[in-house]
Amino acid sequence: MKGDTGGKMVIKSKLKWVGLVGLVLSALSLFTHFLLARYSYTDDAAAVTEYQAITIFSWRPIFETADLSPTVQSKLHRRLWGPVRRLESLQPHAKPRQKYAVPVSESNRYIFVRIRGGFHEIRSSICDAVVIARLLNATLVVPEIQSTTSSKGISAQFKSFAYLYNEDHFMEALANDITVVKTLPKSLKGARRKKEIPSFKVVNSQSPYYYLHHVLPVLKRHSVVELVVSDGGCLQAILPPDLEEYQRLRCRVAFHALSFRQEVQELATKILHRLRAPGRPFIAYDPGMTRDALAYYGCAELFQDVHTELIQHRRLWMIKRGIVKGNLTVDSSTQRLNGSCPLMPEEIGIILRAYGYSWDTIIYISGGEVFGGQKKLIPFHAIFENVVDRTSLTTPWELNKIYGRETNLVDKYPKTPPSAEKETKHESWKTAGQRPRPLPPPPARPKSYNIEGWWGWVAESDNEPESTVIELRTNAHKLLWEAIDYTVCVEADVFVPGFDRDGKGRPSFASLVMGHRLYQAATAKSFMLDRKEIANHMEEISDHLYEFNQTWIKSVRSHLSKSLVDGLTEESKVSKSLSFLSFPVPECACRISKPNGASSRASTTQLPDALKVAPSCPAWMGKDAISHTGDKENEDDLDEDDSGPFSLFFRQIGGSGNRNAASSGGRGGGEMMSSKEETQMEDQEEMEGGDR
Secondary structure, three states, X not given: OHHHHHHHHHHHHHHHHHHHHHHHHHHHHHHHHHHHHHHOOOOOOHHHHHHHHHHHXXXXXXOOOOOOOOOOOHXXXXXXXXXXXXXXXXXXXXXXXXXXXXXXXXXXXXXXXXXXXOHHHHHHHHHHHHHHHHHOOOEEEOOEEHHHHOOOOOOOOOOHHHHOEOHHHHHHHOOOOOOEEOOOOHHHHHXXXXXXXXXXXXXXXXXXXXXXXXXXXXXXXHOEEEEEEOOOXXXXXXOOHHHHHHHHHHHHHHHHHOOEOHHHHHHHHHHHHHHHOOOOOEEEEEOOOOHHHHHHHOOHHHOOOHHHHHHHHHHHHHHHOOOOOOOOOOOHHHHHHOOOOOOXXXXXXXXXXXXXXXXXXXXXXXOOOOOOOHHHHHHHHHHOOEEEOHHHOOOHHHHHHHHOOOOOOOOOOOOOOOOHHHHHHHHHHHOOOOOOOOOOOOOOOOOOOOOOOOOHHHHOOOOOOOOOHHHHHHHHHHHHHHHHHHHHXXXXXXXXXXOOEOOOOOEOXXXXXXXXXXXXXXXXXXXXXXXXXXXXXXXHOOOOOOEOOHHHHHHHHHHHHHHOOHHHHHHHHHOOOOOHHHOOOOOOEEEOOOOOOOOOOHHHOOOOHHHOOOOEOOHHHHHHHHOOOHHHOOOOOOOOOOOOOOOOOOOOOOOOOOOEOOOOOOOXXXXXXXXXXXXXXXXXXXXXXXXX
C-alpha cells in the first residue's frame, strides 16, 4: 500500500512539473510572438508586417473588398485620391532669393522668449521669435514653452522647448539665419533670477516698427530683453515688400527647423505605417470642436445639454475679459447658417459619402476628444466603419514612452483652516454640559471633477475650479498628442477640416495643417470647405438626410471639387492676414514649366489669382520637380468635371429615387453600390462630360 501511495505521489509530482514547464513555454512563446510582431520588420516588408502587428491594437479594419486596385477603379480612384492637377506647377521654395547675410557668430544682444498657449500658438510664436531675432540682429535663446514648465510632474529628462521639439536640429537648421543658444550667459542669468531683465508683454500681430523703435533701444542698453508671448504670434502676418525674405525665414523655421523630438516623431511614423498597412489611402479629419471656439462664435445651442452651459460659462468669461464683444446669448442656428460654427461630424460624414468615399474608407480623427463627448461621433462611426485615432493605433506603453519617466501624482486637497465662528461653536459644544444634542455634521468632502468628462461643478457653482496638478500635466501631454496628429494630418492622402478657427477668432490647428500641406505638396487634396454653403446644403435635406437625391449630390460634389482650388482664394483673403503659416504662398513657392516645354506663363493659367505671382523655379530644381507630371499631361481633369449622371450616394430601393435607404447596420445609413457599378458610372460620367 505504501509503495502504491508513493508511486501515485511521484506521478502527481511529475504532472505538476510538466504542467509548470508547459505554462512557462507558453508564456515564452507568446512573448516571442509579440516581439516578432513588434520589431521584426524591414523597410521592404514594412507594410505586410505592420499589418500583422496591428492585431495587438484595438483597430480591426473591415473592408468591402480585399483589393482596391487602381487598374479596376482608376477613374474613381483619381477623383477621390488623385492629385489636384491645377496646382501641379506649384513647388516649395523657401531658400533666400536675394543677398542674404550670414549672422554674426557672436552677438552681445540676447532675446529671451516665454511662450504661452496651445500647439498652434506655440508654433506660430516660435517662427515669429526667430524673425524678430534676425530683424534686431540679436542672439535668440531657445524659447521657453510655458505649457511644459508650469506643469508639475513632467519628466526631468526634458526641459521646456525640448519637451516638444528637437532642440539640436532647431539650432543647426537656423545656423545660416540667426545665432541660437540654449541658455543665457552666466553674467545675465543672475539678472534674470533677480527679475532685472527688461520685459515686454507683446500683443498679437505687432509691427516691425514696434520692435525697431521700442524694443531695439532697450536691447542696446541692457544687452538682453525678455518677450512674453501669450496670444499666439508676436509679429504681424503680412510684412512690407522689402521684408519678404523674412517671410521665407518663417517657412524655413516652420517647415524645416521645427522638427519634433525623436520619440514623438518615431511614434507618429509608426502610426502612419499602421494606417497605410492595409494598402489603402486614408483621410485625416480634424473636427475643430473646442470649447473656446464654440464659446467665441456663440455655438452653445447646438448641443442642448450640459455642454451648452459650459460654453455659455466660457463665453461669459470671455466677455468679462474683452475677448468677445458681443452678447452672451446668441442665436446658434443663425451662426451655423452663416458658417461661423463648426460642421458637426455627422455633416462631414454625409458630404464625404456624397462625394463618393465608401463606408470602408479609413479615416483618422485628430484633435483628441471632441467637445461634446463621444456621442457627437456616434453618427460618424455609423457612416464610416474604419474610424480611428491615435489611441486605437497605439498601446498605452507606447504613449507612456514619449512622456518619459514621470512621478506618480495624487491630488492632495489642502485643508483650509476653520473660521473663527466654527472654532467658537466647537468650543461651545464642549462646554455645553451633559444634555441630549445632535451630532455635528461631518466635514464636507472635497469634490473633484474630470475636466474631459462630467462637469459636475456647473450645477453647483458659477466659478470654474482651478486646474489640478494632474490636469496641468495632461495639458503638457496634449502638446505631444497634437504633434502626433499634426504629422499624420500633414502626410494624409486627404485632409478635411471641420473648423479652422480657435477661441480667439484666429486660424487654428487645421489652418496650420492646410498651410503646411500647401507648401509641402500643393497637389495633395485638402478640402477648404465653405461652411456657410455646406450648412445650407444640409438644411435642404434636414428632413431626409439619408435619402437618395441626385440633384443634391451633384451640388455637393461640385462644391467639394471647387473648394480644392477656389478655396485657396478665400483662404488667402481671410486666413493669411491673421496667420502667414496658414497660407505661405506665393512667398515660399515657385512655378515650374510644363514638361512639354510650355512657357511658365502658360503654366499659370490654371492657378488661382493668389498664386499666379509666384516666380519661376530655379534651374537646379527643374528636373526633380517636373519628373512626376509627365505621365498625366493628357488626362482629363477629374477634379473639375462633375457633369453627367452621378454614381448613387445610396442604392435605390424598388426603383424609387427618393426612397429612404437608411440601414440599421450602421454603415452610413444605406447600402453603397458595388465597386464595379461605381466604376461603370464614373466611366459614363466622364464620357458624357467630355462630349459636352
